[in-house]
Amino acid sequence: xxxxLQFGAHVAEALKNNTPIVALETTVVTHGMAYxxxxxxxxxxxxxxxxxxxxxxxxxxVDGQVxxxxxxxxxxxxxxxxxxxxxxxxxxxxxxxxxxxQSGSLxxxxxxxxxxxxxxxxFATGGIGGVHRGHPFDVSADLTELGKTPVAVVCAGAKSxxxxxxxxxxxxxxxxxxxxxxxxxxxxxxxxxxxxxxxHSVDNIAEAAATYTAWRDLGADSGLLFTNPVPEADALSNxxxxxIIDKAIAEADANNIKGAAVTPFVLGKVVELSEGRSLxxxxxxxxxxxxxxxxxxxxxxx
Amino acid sequence: xxxxLQFGAHVAEALKNNTPIVALETTVVTHGMAYxxxxxxxxxxxxxxxxxxxxxxxxxxVDGQVxxxxxxxxxxxxxxxxxxxxxxxxxxxxxxxxxxxQSGSLxxxxxxxxxxxxxxxxFATGGIGGVHRGHPFDVSADLTELGKTPVAVVCAGAKSxxxxxxxxxxxxxxxxxxxxxxxxxxxxxxxxxxxxxxxHSVDNIAEAAATYTAWRDLGADSGLLFTNPVPEADALSNxxxxxIIDKAIAEADANNIKGAAVTPFVLGKVVELSEGRSLxxxxxxxxxxxxxxxxxxxxxxx
Amino acid sequence: xxxxLQFGAHVAEALKNNTPIVALETTVVTHGMAYxxxxxxxxxxxxxxxxxxxxxxxxxxVDGQVxxxxxxxxxxxxxxxxxxxxxxxxxxxxxxxxxxxQSGSLxxxxxxxxxxxxxxxxFATGGIGGVHRGHPFDVSADLTELGKTPVAVVCAGAKSxxxxxxxxxxxxxxxxxxxxxxxxxxxxxxxxxxxxxxxHSVDNIAEAAATYTAWRDLGADSGLLFTNPVPEADALSNxxxxxIIDKAIAEADANNIKGAAVTPFVLGKVVELSEGRSLxxxxxxxxxxxxxxxxxxxxxxx
Ligand SMILES: [Mn+2]
Ligand SMILES: [Mn+2]
Ligand SMILES: [Mn+2]
Numbered sequence: 001x002x003x004x005l006q007f008g009a010h011v012a013e014a015l016k017n018n019t020p021i022v023a024l025e026t027t028v029v030t031h032g033m034a035y036x037x038x039x040x041x042x043x044x045x046x047x048x049x050x051x052x053x054x055x056x057x058x059x060x061x062v063d064g065q066v067x068x069x070x071x072x073x074x075x076x077x078x079x080x081x082x083x084x085x086x087x088x089x090x091x092x093x094x095x096x097x098x099x100x101x102q103s104g105s106l107x108x109x110x111x112x113x114x115x116x117x118x119x120x121x122x123f124a125t126g127g128i129g130g131v132h133r134g135h136p137f138d139v140s141a142d143l144t145e146l147g148k149t150p151v152a153v154v155c156a157g158a159k160s161x162x163x164x165x166x167x168x169x170x171x172x173x174x175x176x177x178x179x180x181x182x183x184x185x186x187x188x189x190x191x192x193x194x195x196x197x198x199x200h201s202v203d204n205i206a207e208a209a210a211t212y213t214a215w216r217d218l219g220a221d222s223g224l225l226f227t228n229p230v231p232e233a234d235a236l237s238n239x240x241x242x243x244i245i246d247k248a249i250a251e252a253d254a255n256n257i258k259g260a261a262v263t264p265f266v267l268g269k270v271v272e273l274s275e276g277r278s279l280x281x282x283x284x285x286x287x288x289x290x291x292x293x294x295x296x297x298x299x300x301x302x
Numbered sequence: 303x304x305x306x307l308q309f310g311a312h313v314a315e316a317l318k319n320n321t322p323i324v325a326l327e328t329t330v331v332t333h334g335m336a337y338x339x340x341x342x343x344x345x346x347x348x349x350x351x352x353x354x355x356x357x358x359x360x361x362x363x364v365d366g367q368v369x370x371x372x373x374x375x376x377x378x379x380x381x382x383x384x385x386x387x388x389x390x391x392x393x394x395x396x397x398x399x400x401x402x403x404q405s406g407s408l409x410x411x412x413x414x415x416x417x418x419x420x421x422x423x424x425f426a427t428g429g430i431g432g433v434h435r436g437h438p439f440d441v442s443a444d445l446t447e448l449g450k451t452p453v454a455v456v457c458a459g460a461k462s463x464x465x466x467x468x469x470x471x472x473x474x475x476x477x478x479x480x481x482x483x484x485x486x487x488x489x490x491x492x493x494x495x496x497x498x499x500x501x502h503s504v505d506n507i508a509e510a511a512a513t514y515t516a517w518r519d520l521g522a523d524s525g526l527l528f529t530n531p532v533p534e535a536d537a538l539s540n541x542x543x544x545x546i547i548d549k550a551i552a553e554a555d556a557n558n559i560k561g562a563a564v565t566p567f568v569l570g571k572v573v574e575l576s577e578g579r580s581l582x583x584x585x586x587x588x589x590x591x592x593x594x595x596x597x598x599x600x601x602x603x604x
Numbered sequence: 605x606x607x608x609l610q611f612g613a614h615v616a617e618a619l620k621n622n623t624p625i626v627a628l629e630t631t632v633v634t635h636g637m638a639y640x641x642x643x644x645x646x647x648x649x650x651x652x653x654x655x656x657x658x659x660x661x662x663x664x665x666v667d668g669q670v671x672x673x674x675x676x677x678x679x680x681x682x683x684x685x686x687x688x689x690x691x692x693x694x695x696x697x698x699x700x701x702x703x704x705x706q707s708g709s710l711x712x713x714x715x716x717x718x719x720x721x722x723x724x725x726x727f728a729t730g731g732i733g734g735v736h737r738g739h740p741f742d743v744s745a746d747l748t749e750l751g752k753t754p755v756a757v758v759c760a761g762a763k764s765x766x767x768x769x770x771x772x773x774x775x776x777x778x779x780x781x782x783x784x785x786x787x788x789x790x791x792x793x794x795x796x797x798x799x800x801x802x803x804h805s806v807d808n809i810a811e812a813a814a815t816y817t818a819w820r821d822l823g824a825d826s827g828l829l830f831t832n833p834v835p836e837a838d839a840l841s842n843x844x845x846x847x848i849i850d851k852a853i854a855e856a857d858a859n860n861i862k863g864a865a866v867t868p869f870v871l872g873k874v875v876e877l878s879e880g881r882s883l884x885x886x887x888x889x890x891x892x893x894x895x896x897x898x899x900x901x902x903x904x905x906x
Contacts (some may be wrong), residue, residue: 001520008614090475095526096502099513109477136741137438139466139475144449147748166741172630173743175695175713200700211703304823393779397828398804401815411779439740439770441777446751 001094003117008069008248011118014055020297022049023115023123023151023160024290026060026070026105029078030086032126033282039079041283043072045124046292052294059114061089064101068118078105083212090141108153109145112223121216122152124293126286127189128225130158130167132263139170146223147174152212154226154293156285157187157194160238161245161266171225179211181228181292190236190270190281192229208292209299216300228292234284236277244273303397305419308364310371313420316357322599324351325417325425326592328362328372328407331380332388334428335584341381343585345374347426347592354596358471360563361416363391366403370420380407391404392443410448410455424454426595428588429491432460432469434565441472448525449476454514456528456595458587459489459496462540463547463568466496473527474501481513482505483530483594492572492583494531494536510594511601518602530594538579546575553571605698607721610666612673615722618659624901626653627719627727627755628894630664630674630709633682634690636730637886643683645887647676649728649894656898665693668705672722682709696747712757713749716827725820726756729895730890731793732829734762734771736867743774750827751778756816758830758897760889761791761798763783764842765849765870768798775829776803783815784854785832785896794840794874796833812896813903820904832896838888840881848877 007015014021024045029038042058049056057069060078067074078086081103089097089104091113097104106114108128115123129140146153158167164186171178180186180201188194202208208226215224229235236244248269255267270278309317316323326347331340344360351358359371362380369376380388383405391406393398393415399406402454410430417425431442448455460469466488473480482488483501492497504510512526518528531537538546550571559567572580611619618625628649633642646662653660661673664682671678682690685707693701693708703707710718712732719727733744748756762771768790775782780813784790784805792798806812812830819828832841840848852873861869874882 001522003520090474091524092474092479092501094521095517095522096481096513098520099504099516106733135471137433137471139471141475141477144475144477146667169741169743172694172696172746173745175745177696177699177749184518191339199696202703207703211700214703215605217608217700218699218702220699221605222695303825304821306821390774393826394776394781394803397781397819397822397824398783399813400822401806401811401818437773439735439773441773443777443779446777446779 001113001117003066003114005118006065006067008057008067008071010055011057011069020054020301021057021120022054022293022297023106023111023120023288024056024058025111025123025125026078027088027107027220028056028126028286029075030081030105031088033279035079037279037283039076041286042079044287046211048287048290049294052291053298054294056290057118057120058154059106059111061097061102061104061106063103064098066114068114070236091145092141096169108142112145112149112151112153115151116149119181121150122154122212122293122297124154124289126156126282126289127154127158130162130164133161133163136163136166137204143170143174146171146176146225149220149223152215152224152226154228154289154296156189156230156289158229159191160188160194160241161263164188164196168196170217175222176225178225178227179208181208181226183227183229187227187229189285190230191238191241192232193238197281205218205295205299208296212296213300218243226292228289230284230285231288234281236274236281244270247273303415303419305368305416307420308367308369310359310369310373312357313359313371318508320358323359324356324592324595324599325415325422325521326358326360327373327410327425328360328380329390329409330428330588331377332383332407333390339581339585341378343588344377344381344470346589350589350592351596355600356596359420359422361408361413363399363406363408365405366400368416370416377431378468382557394443410444414447414451414453414455417453417581418451423452424456424514424595426456426591428458428461428584430455430457432464432466433472435463435465438465438468445469445472445476448473448478448527450523451525452522454517454526454528456530456591458491458532458591458599459529460491462490462493462496462543463565466490466498470498473591474548477524478527479511479517480527480529483510483528485529485531489529489531490536491587492532492580493540493543494534495540500529507597507601510598514598515602528594528598530591532583532587533590536583538576538583540562547573549575605717605721607670607718609722610669610671612671612675613663613674614659615661624658624905625661625724626658626894626897626901627715627724628660628662629712629715629727629729630662631692631711632730632890633679634685634709635692637883639683641883641887643680645890646679646683648891652891652894653898656895657902658898660894661722661724662759663710664710665701665710665716666705667707668702670718672718674798695749696745703833711822712746716753716755716757719755720753725754726816726892726897726901728756728758729894730760730886731762732757732759734766734768735774737765737767740767740770745775747771747778750775750780750829752825754824755829756819756828756830758832758893758900760793760834761831762793764795764798764845765867768800769793772800779826780829781819782829782831783812785812785830786832787831791831791833793889794834794882795842795845796836796839797842802831809899809903812900816900817904831901832893832898834885834893838885840878840885848874851877888899
């Protein structure tokens, strides 16, 4: 899409200097975590990208202005905004939000679209959306976007509250290359291994950069998904995660939570039932993904 | 697609004068209503567009010639054609029909494709296709077309004989912006409110035009869906509609109607069981949508 | 995609002489049949294309080099490679395979992508992928590729171990034109008639060429599917095929075969239970499709 993009000063300079740029998203800031963890994590992710030698560009819509590289002040505004006051922006939300000059935090799909428009082709996030457990027709727009927008996405898989086998099926149907980073299996966000085999894997940064370069040279019209397991020190085990999710879903049922309200409720319960360890894992994997995206971008610098 | 387009004289003149143009479809003429209601409604829709200050362009394929702006005579030929003699044309049907120089009436998807080729970017219809109730893999090509062809479509939602919750899921997955016109909920064709929340809404023509302009400025590669409830005076209530549909489906079962024959049978029964009030609602919403599309096009004139 | 294509000498000459070119795939060589049937069939298909007056171009990836028109020696290497040593390459596999300079045999989707990059717009194969019976979310990437890549594919339908009604639904949703060649119904690979109606059909080469030309002139952004029934002499009947498939699936269950292992197991059992008649049908339909693709390409020569 042809946005009238506003570039942050650091991103403008990176473009001038041909410094590799890594996009970061803002839904995690406005919807994924509470203040101040959200701001701290966003800034630590930016630092992880910088330490790898790349330039971070956190993307968002500020009062109808699509912005590539929020300033720290803008990030803080997003981080401290009242929950719900800044809308999530996926592909379908751009025109309605921009038509009203509203702000928006970008989902995985939304970030891919703005990154592609800004000619940034790598992006680090926590986890991608997927197919909802028990609701196989509730398929995240992230999956179709990965099938059509040329941005490489570094993630820790998808949350196991989703239907991961069906999520892999949809990605296959959409033709999305999925590459495990130092793993042959799909990671499951809080846990390192879903047990589901991936079609491809790479063992190190050099191999990841070679795949990324091959994809870039193809001028591929689809995304490239790197799945990077949560660091071992902060990972939850599959057993405890399944127990926690089962309990959380049971509580949702008991409280008669329905429809779109289920996921936030369940995720909140997961934090509670894991006594904060899921939050710690979430932060660790976000920073880990920002680092990996920075390292791949730098290794593949043209 | 690169059609060898034939322009009606009124459309050619509108293009020359930079008059906003609103596309109209022909499936409603050949398959949606019987003569003379079909012709009268098509002409009244054209008038509603004109009264708003825009130029109507009813689209169809006449003996292998893709035509932008049928003449009244051509429209009458379509309206009086023997049922089944003019094929419905969706995306998949263009090459086969054109290869045999046949005529075709355009579905929502087909109209979007021809409109886009003719650089017309707004289109009024009755209702879009959707996901079939009880057949969740029977998904109208209208939904995928809305995900990839840049035409704004003004409709009254989708018929409640479809599975409306799944239809919304597919539209979300396809990244289609859906905007309620003076409603926060999806309208359901004959009825004003399906009870299903929409992601966006606008309150008046100015807001609708602003969203349409934002979408146009994005050079979006997907459609924009405005949902406009049937006028109150002619609307059916949800209760009576559900009763009618349940009866119609029961009769289809009792008569052993199967597969593709179910929808036309059920729609026929709906007209019968509603004692013609569904036909009146259908006509009213078509004219209402033509008017709204004309008003948005004129308000957003460049 | 922008491949760094390597052209075989015969294909380079055909391009120079404006000889119509028909693409052929390599998954059938590495995964579809055993040596020496696979090599013999591939060479006989090439001959069938030549006898029709067109130039065959068998496509594959040789050590990271995307090759348009394998030499007989390269074909033999593919045909005699150890099963599993050459990976199947669909849309999602190009970047990972090319990033590691590996070889790959092209699926229907993969062949379409390379053919389109080489400006070859017709391709003959055995059967396309589809929706898996009992696993409606396991949808072959062939179906989405047919929805977005402009290559005409001549096939004998899809194997009846797939869910053929759902496969047709997905093709309709994706907007893929399907044209029966001398049949009004979808062929089912080993058998001539699935009993499922097709939206379009042509009666002879001239009509097929007219549809292909219309599609080409449209600059369509989707494929065109010709379905050509297996020759009568080698066709299996629907009854015996259903009996065989039921037995094969029962044996898979009895042996506790699961997931991705089911299809190859069932196909192997089908060959065994049909006492080789399914292999004979497979070979016959492949050659028949290559011939038809050649004849259409020649008849539509510009
Ligand atoms: Mn959803
Ligand atoms: Mn359908
Ligand atoms: Mn599959």
